[in-house]
Amino acid sequence: MSDTDDLACVLAGARLMPVLTVPDADVAAPLAAALVAGGARCAEVTFRTPDAEQVLKAMAAHGGLTVGAGTVLTPEQAERAVAAGARFVVSPGFDGDVVAKCRELGVPVVPGVATATELMRALRAGVDTVKLFPAEPLGGLRTLRALAAPFPQARFVPTGGIGADRLTDYLAEPAVVAVGGSWMATSAHLERGDFDEIRRLTAEAVERSAP
Template identity: 40%
Template structure:
């Protein structure tokens, strides 16, 4: 699959991929409002709750965001996610059947990798953009810089341990397509203080824009 797919282009433009775990569907409208008003029109809804499929469907039907599914570990979860409107799939590891399914349907898929062997395996399966996870534990931007030499034709989507204090170090690297994390927005933050959540995201977007 070419990196010219609209999902890749959107990620490269926005640079931020919010990871969101839904436990209360009533928060989704506010989530959309905050993301859209701050020009972050995409979301990865994780399969870390039983409401994941319902949340994906609700967001997909609304049509305001490009919606993907995260923490996808099985082919069954992939099929459920896609059936409910997911436009891309993110996995914490390499799951060959998930990759094969997605590539056969022209659905962007980001398998989790952390080592040269895993990146090579993903590349051999036809992947050009890998999730680098957990980024902080596996060497962070230093590791990505080292891996980018031999894997000059692979782009990275790092997640794990990234926040406002270090995201620019990642985004400064030409092979980092975007950074992901729940630090961008979360259900807990929305419930605690909607206005502050919007302000925090606005600050992140401004920070990212200042580096481009």
């Protein structure tokens, strides 16, 4: 089974991946509830806040949501994230030690790439599903297509600067497994406790991402 198959199985066909930076574990449960109510089936919790492990635990325990860890930079972080309930791991770049640790832990890993050289390193390591990051600043769909052409075996999870207006364009690309975005649950939404708006934006995005 390839990394693409592994990730697809974990995501259960979901092609929308909310990317969440949650500074306070107290909002994790209502956030998970709002995402699920909006139809989301997976989410990536960035591992760069002090409460990230507690957030992962709370959201993973909610039910109905497959939760992964993002911004994982070291094997030790990967281990902690999986112990907290992460079902998959995402990195902003390619690190062989992180990939090896995730394989040891038995979870899909999606390393970030920004160039053909980085993509070649990932493929050589046996990773065929990568995160194109930061997608929009790198050139968006033009860059994705340019990378996909010489590497037909590669699959992408573009993330970074993508908004609701670009979601369907990315999902129309055959090489795209899922799209990551943070517009559904921004830091401003979380600061206000605006879970109704998170639910509404999630529902809109889920509808846009439907086949």
